Amino acid sequence: MTDKAIVPAASEFATHYAQRRSSQDRLLHGVYAATFVVVVLLVTIPIAALIYGSLRTSAPGNPGEWTLRNYAGLFTEGVLATMGTTLWIGLVSSAFCIVVGTAIALVVHRTDFKYGKFVNAAVGLAFYFPSFILAMAWIIIGAPGGIYNAVVDGILGMPWARADIYTALGIVFVMVLHQVPFVYLTMSGPIVSMDAIYEEAARTSGAKPHVVLYRVTLPLLSYSLISSFILTFIITIEQFAIPALIGIPGQVTMLATQLYLLVRFSPADYGLAAAVGLALSAITGTAIWAQRRVTRAGRLTTITGKAGRVAPIPLGGWKWAAYALCFGFVFLGLVLPMVMLIYTSLLKWFTANPFAGMYTLRNYAFIWESASALRSFWNTLVVSGIGAAIGVVLGLLCAYFTLRLKPKGYRALDLVASLPFGVPGVVLGLGLLWAYAYLPIPLYGTLAVIIVAFVTRFLPYATETIGGQLVQIDKSLEEAAWVGGATRLQSVFKVLLPLARPSVQSAYFLLFMAFFREISSAILLYSASTQVISISIWAFFEQANWGLASSLSVVATLIIFAAMSLITWLVPTARRR
Amino acid sequence: MSINVQNLVKRYGQVTVVQGISFQVAKGEFLSLLGPSGCGKTTTLRCIAGLENADGGVIKIGDGVVSAPEQGVLIPPHERQIGMVFQSYAIWPHMSVAQNVGFPLAIRKASTAEVARQVDDALGIVGMRHLKDRHPSQLSGGQQQRVALARAIVGRPKVLLFDEPLSNLDAKLREGTRLEIRRLQRELGVAAVYVTHDQEEALSMSDRVIVMEAGRIMQTGTPKDLYRRPSNRFVADFVGRASFIDVQKGPDANTWIAPDGTPIRLDSGRAEAAAHYQAMLRPEAIDLIAAGPEGMRPNGANVLKGRVYDSQYMGAHTEYLVNAAGTTLKVHSTQDFGPGSDVLVSFDPVDCHLVAVEDQAAKAA
Numbered sequence: 001m002t003d004k005a006i007v008p009a010a011s012e013f014a015t016h017y018a019q020r021r022s023s024q025d026r027l028l029h030g031v032y033a034a035t036f037v038v039v040v041l042l043v044t045i046p047i048a049a050l051i052y053g054s055l056r057t058s059a060p061g062n063p064g065e066w067t068l069r070n071y072a073g074l075f076t077e078g079v080l081a082t083m084g085t086t087l088w089i090g091l092v093s094s095a096f097c098i099v100v101g102t103a104i105a106l107v108v109h110r111t112d113f114k115y116g117k118f119v120n121a122a123v124g125l126a127f128y129f130p131s132f133i134l135a136m137a138w139i140i141i142g143a144p145g146g147i148y149n150a151v152v153d154g155i156l157g158m159p160w161a162r163a164d165i166y167t168a169l170g171i172v173f174v175m176v177l178h179q180v181p182f183v184y185l186t187m188s189g190p191i192v193s194m195d196a197i198y199e200e201a202a203r204t205s206g207a208k209p210h211v212v213l214y215r216v217t218l219p220l221l222s223y224s225l226i227s228s229f230i231l232t233f234i235i236t237i238e239q240f241a242i243p244a245l246i247g248i249p250g251q252v253t254m255l256a257t258q259l260y261l262l263v264r265f266s267p268a269d270y271g272l273a274a275a276v277g278l279a280l281s282a283i284t285g286t287a288i289w290a291q292r293r294v295t296r297a298g299r300l301t302t303i304t305g306k307a308g309r310v311a312p313i314p315l316g317g318w319k320w321a322a323y324a325l326c327f328g329f330v331f332l333g334l335v336l337p338m339v340m341l342i343y344t345s346l347l348k349w350f351t352a353n354p355f356a357g358m359y360t361l362r363n364y365a366f367i368w369e370s371a372s373a374l375r376s377f378w379n380t381l382v383v384s385g386i387g388a389a390i391g392v393v394l395g396l397l398c399a400y401f402t403l404r405l406k407p408k409g410y411r412a413l414d415l416v417a418s419l420p421f422g423v424p425g426v427v428l429g430l431g432l433l434w435a436y437a438y439l440p441i442p443l444y445g446t447l448a449v450i451i452v453a454f455v456t457r458f459l460p461y462a463t464e465t466i467g468g469q470l471v472q473i474d475k476s477l478e479e480a481a482w483v484g485g486a487t488r489l490q491s492v493f494k495v496l497l498p499l500a501r502p503s504v505q506s507a508y509f510l511l512f513m514a515f516f517r518e519i520s521s522a523i524l525l526y527s528a529s530t531q532v533i534s535i536s537i538w539a540f541f542e543q544a545n546w547g548l549a550s551s552l553s554v555v556a557t558l559i560i561f562a563a564m565s566l567i568t569w570l571v572p573t574a575r576r577r
Numbered sequence: 578m579s580i581n582v583q584n585l586v587k588r589y590g591q592v593t594v595v596q597g598i599s600f601q602v603a604k605g606e607f608l609s610l611l612g613p614s615g616c617g618k619t620t621t622l623r624c625i626a627g628l629e630n631a632d633g634g635v636i637k638i639g640d641g642v643v644s645a646p647e648q649g650v651l652i653p654p655h656e657r658q659i660g661m662v663f664q665s666y667a668i669w670p671h672m673s674v675a676q677n678v679g680f681p682l683a684i685r686k687a688s689t690a691e692v693a694r695q696v697d698d699a700l701g702i703v704g705m706r707h708l709k710d711r712h713p714s715q716l717s718g719g720q721q722q723r724v725a726l727a728r729a730i731v732g733r734p735k736v737l738l739f740d741e742p743l744s745n746l747d748a749k750l751r752e753g754t755r756l757e758i759r760r761l762q763r764e765l766g767v768a769a770v771y772v773t774h775d776q777e778e779a780l781s782m783s784d785r786v787i788v789m790e791a792g793r794i795m796q797t798g799t800p801k802d803l804y805r806r807p808s809n810r811f812v813a814d815f816v817g818r819a820s821f822i823d824v825q826k827g828p829d830a831n832t833w834i835a836p837d838g839t840p841i842r843l844d845s846g847r848a849e850a851a852a853h854y855q856a857m858l859r860p861e862a863i864d865l866i867a868a869g870p871e872g873m874r875p876n877g878a879n880v881l882k883g884r885v886y887d888s889q890y891m892g893a894h895t896e897y898l899v900n901a902a903g904t905t906l907k908v909h910s911t912q913d914f915g916p917g918s919d920v921l922v923s924f925d926p927v928d929c930h931l932v933a934v935e936d937q938a939a940k941a942a
């Protein structure tokens with residue numbers, strides 16, 4: 001109608017408007033660019049360095065030549081055997097974990113089991129029980145000269161019942177104890193939030209409770225089960241501490257430990273180690289890809305967000321089996337290892353017979369007197385406290401940009417920020433080892449490099465935790481703020497952040513705890529002055545100083561449990577996840 | 578202030594969801610965008626609000642251009658001074674009622690006292706003053722809706738935008754709130770654009786209604802216009818209930834021929850030029866009479882022979898499906914007829930409108 005009148009007015013308006021516009025968005029775009037650069041550098045530097053290293057003949061920083069021999073090295077008998085061991089240990093452990101973890105979750109959430117709350121809390125604690133401490137405790141129990149063998153052979157006189165933890169089955173056993181809480185936690189969500197109508201429909205059709213379980217509940221959970229299985233497989237073959245502590249003495253080698261051995265023991269072969277690391281990453285990367293496919297397919301089918309309460313399944317005669325399962329797990333995975341560590345930490349010299357022991361507190365006194373032990377506590381606090389804050393800020397920015405603002409190139413950021421999921425800790429450490437030999441900044445041997453490693457490794461966890469909540473915050477809440485006169489930045493601070501706060505808190509909690517326990521990505525990067533507590537414990541244990549390793553473990557575990565209770569108490573929402 | 582939309586175009590990737598539409602809303606006017614789900618109503622509204630960046634055309638609010646992508650102008654929403662009510666209400670769960678309503682003022686740096694006074698006013702207008710310290714989780718759907726309304730009007734916006742604000746309320750509440758929204762808008766005297774897929778809502782609230790389909794405007798007019806004189810089959814069908822008889826040109830402009838050869842006299846005034854035409858009848862404009870002689874009555878009404886084929890009792894009336902003139906007609910009658918009864922169907926030529934039919938729509942019943 002009046003096109004002509006409007007158009008000139010618009011172009012006149014355009015010039016003065018363009019100037020205002022540019023100053024307004026500059027800040028946000030500056031932050032985006034900075035985030036992009038930091039994330040890309042964090043993630044690509046170690047990966048690129050690893051690829052570079054896998055193509056070189058020499059150790060990092062030394063003159064050498066281009067070569068493909070490291071890849072050829074992957075196909076030697078030794079490495080192929082290691083791959084086979086890694087795969088079968090991974091598959092068998094994950095299968096056991098799925099069965100045990102899901103069974104506990106079903107008992108706790110779906111039956112009339114009386115101690116569900118207690119088991120839920122205990123399994124939650126076990127989730128935060130560090131793998132290397134668990135492995136040490138079980139070595140103290142199950143080594144040829146350990147407590148179990150002393151009891152069955154020496155006291156009970158049953159030599160046929162002797163067992164040796166330093167075997168592949170020993171690795172599987174400890175691995176299962178360590179990963180069951182993970183399965184329990186990942187399966188609890190789908191089990192609790194599963195819409196009750198499916199089960200109610202089956203019950204009204206005349207199915208008995210246990211028939212409903214087999215015919216409806218478990219099939220509905222199948223996507224979650226497969227997804228959880230793959231994730232467990234990934235974290236199992238990524239695991240470093242358990243196969244290293246148990247497998248190295250027993251000469252059972254998994255890929256992660258092979259890499260470590262290639263770097264730490266002469267003749268060192270950094271190039272082959274890099275190739276092994278890439279091979280391991282290729283396996284985990286493929287598994288993650290498969291897991292994403294499964295979750296995407298699964299989203300279409302089953303679970304709604306609505307939680308409904310179905311009447312619990314009566315356990316009846318199965319009550320004792322449920323007790324044995326739940327309390328058995330809590331005993332083997334949490335109570336017994338803790339008791340053993342406390343016992344060992346109180347002994348002057350290790351003995352399997354508690355009546356012959358000479359008890360002392362000197363292992364604890366040592367922590368106070370030793371400058372290095374205190375420093376490693378301090379280092380851990382710095383790395384966890386500051387590192388987790390950095391990780392959460394980066395994760396928050398990544399989540400905001402990739403899920404909300406979606407500026408140009410956000411897909412690339414999303415992809416790059418999720419890559420560390422596929423890179424096992426030791427592999428990341430090796431990549432950084434290669435990278436820092438060439439980078440101009442003298443980071444190697446500083447706490448900063450440990451923080452960089454941890455932040456990189458756990459960035460996807462922060463992004464996912466925060467992103468998971470961001471996508472649930474209805475976009476119109478932010479739009480209402482814009483319409484009400486708020487700029488993008490104002491709406492972020494007034495609406496988005498306050499609403500996302502629980503996820504930011506739980507991401508910080510998650511990262512703090514993860515950093516506190518992390519060992520695999522630090523094991524190749526620490527120096528005497530940058531030892532963190534996990535490394536100190538490791539070092540004492542390797543020196544066969546079980547007493548000191550135990551006392552440090554007890555203190556570290558108590559700190560973890562105390563921090564967890566404190567945070568859960570202060571911020572109830574942080575518990576989620 | 579008025580709203581002026583010229584040739585608005587919006588694309589998502591390859592798909593053009595708003596195809597160059599133009600309309601104006603005068604100051605104080607209440608305009609509805611009506612159409613089936615997915616036809617581009619929300620997108621149009623969000624382009625006006627600045628929540629979507631338009632791809633073409635010009636939007637003016639008052640005298641100011643707020644969107645002219647070809648000229649590089651896209652004013653962000655926070656500078657457009659609009660009030661908007663979202664379908665989901667978008668009440669911020671971390672703020673109290675008063676904080677929610679005061680947000681547009683506080684963000685523009687009004688003094689605390691001023692904010693408090695105006696929040697009080699706005700909450701008073703929607704009758705929610707006593708709940709101002711509540712948290713949104715403690716409010717019912719209807720109350721949240723009022724908070725959203727209060728927040729939309731508190732900053733004295735230039736225009737008010739509504740995106741299906743009543744679709745989450747139950748039927749009783751919906752009717753009361755319709756009246757209230759209309760009253761508020763009249764008091765403020767601002768231009769309002771109201772998006773809905775509910776024709777009853779659009780007809781009862783609006784000064785003018787725009788019927789949209791697939792990103793285009795099918796017809797613009799007052800509610801009475803649209804209902805009584807739709808210009809095409811789509812509008813006739815979407816606004817209210819209607820039956821259609823395929824017709825061919827007859828001896829004169831106002832006499833057309835039904836498929837079975839019956840001549841039908843009708844009003845052909847509004848129909849757009851098209852390849853096919855149908856005669857449209859509203860169910861309440863038809864009378865059913867027990868069978869008798871057929872033909873045109875002296876007073877000029879059309880009378881056709883028919884047979885009742887099915888019926889649905891609705892309380893106030895019964896809806897009959899009657900086979901007549903080679904098609905099925907919907908008829909509302911307060912009289913009772915059994916299935917299979919022979920009846921006469923009678924209607925006034927002024928109640929029977931010629932409408933243009935797009936090609937595929939002709940086949941759909």
Ligand SMILES: Nc1ncnc2c1ncn2[C@@H]1O[C@H](COP(=O)(O)OP(=O)(O)O)[C@@H](O)[C@H]1O
Nearest residue numbers: 589594612613614615616617618619620621772
């Ligand atoms: N963000 C988007 N991306 C792609 N397509 C969209 C998006 N938003 C809306 N559409 C599409 O645009 C069309 C119009 O949508 P909308 O304006 O929301 O319709 P409605 O009339 O129901 O409000 C629909 O076909 C919808 O699928």
Ligand SMILES: [Mg+2]
Nearest residue numbers: 615618619620
């Ligand atoms: Mg809509």
